[in-house]
Amino acid sequence: MPDDAQYFPQMIVPVGHVEPVARRIRAFLAGSVLFDTVRARYVWEWPGYPQYCVPAEDFTEGVLVDEDHTQKLSLGVARRHGLRIGEVARPGSARLWTEEAPPGLAGTVRIDWGAPDAWFEEDEQVFVHPRSPYTRVDALRSGRAVRVELDGEILAEAPSTVMVFETGLPTRYYLDLVHTDLTKLVPSDTATSCPYKGTTSAYWSVSTDAGNYPDVAWSYDFPTRQLSPIAGLVAFYNEQTDIFLDGRALPRPAPVSRTTRPRSG
Structure with missing residues (x-):
């Protein structure tokens, strides 16, 4: 596996x-x-x-x-x-x-x-460009616990998640907003679009005691029909945060090239 x-x-x-x-x-x-x-x-x-x-x-x-x-x-x-x-x-x-x-x-x-x-x-x-027939996107509900940290501070800790598996991208973990620390999330004016998921409804930057990090998290209130399970949930860039799945730390993936893929997760 x-x-x-x-x-x-x-x-x-x-x-x-x-x-x-x-x-x-x-x-x-x-x-x-x-x-x-x-x-x-x-x-x-x-x-x-x-x-x-x-x-x-x-x-x-x-x-x-x-x-x-x-x-x-x-x-x-x-x-x-x-x-x-x-x-x-x-x-x-x-x-x-x-x-x-x-x-x-x-x-x-x-x-x-x-x-x-x-x-x-x-x-x-x-939106954005034609959907490739060789790209697949799946949103699967999971009872696996997810914790998101940055600079050693907990940004979110949820008992379950919706995992989004998209060809060419790291697995994204969408969490209920109620399980995030809203005191560390700062609303951003950023909006991005994805041909497979739609247009984001919100972006957040993150503020920790060690620094400020722009556009680390996002959500889709009205995703495409195929991605409806992520509606209203929030995800964090794996490339910029430390994610723990069932208590196990996941290595940060390399940043995805913006020349070949839209930026949103």
């Missing part, structure tokens, strides 16, 4: 890999549909997570604006387009792949994630 502090690295999909998306994908801008497709492709332009590429003919007529500019990108050649719906424009935000692209991409369009107002997989909104 693996040590609780260990975690399996995220599967590295080769750059340039293309595969079908087995989900309906939609994007909206200014209250209107940019595209609605069941023929999207995943493409990995860099390791970590994919992008969506959508057949040009699945875009609403007239929303793609050819900017008459060809670009040599890392995977091949694309023709730059903008997006326009009524008076709302997103210039330079779309790339139409030409024949000089990986097999399966010619004639599809990759648009910048921030260009639409919202993305949906089936009828559920997706």
Whole structure:
């Protein structure tokens, strides 16, 4: 059985890999549909997570604006387009792949994630970036006791937890707020989003006799449906605190690279 502090690295999909998306994908801008497709492709332009590429003919007529500019990108050649719906424009935000692209991409369009107002997989909104089909996230209730310390001071001590196992991240331990020492938690204005869990509702910094530590704990009041067991619970970064599981100290994992993963746990 693996040590609780260990975690399996995220599967590295080769750059340039293309595969079908087995989900309906939609994007909206200014209250209107940019595209609605069941023929999207995943493409990995860099390791970590994919992008969506959508057949040009699945875009609403007239929303793609050819900017008459060809670009040599890392995977091949694309023709730059903008997006326009009524008076709302997103210039330079779309790339139409030409024949000089990986097999399966010619004639599809990759648009910048921030260009639409919202993305949906089936009828559920997706945040930050497309969800990788090779990432799994499970939230499991557990009767194992968890204690969280920093500088030798107890921040939380709970008789049970909800463990979140996410590919590529350390196990996170979500605790009832009633079992935390609120005198050591200082509310923060920070908010982060995760494509698998949603948007955080709160962050806390920690103040001990030895120092102040920004954004050590967070919570989700309204997580995604799959992560509903963590609603209203608080978790602490394993990388920044000392966590004890059933009285056994867990080694601190190495910090997760922010270039490949969202920061929130």
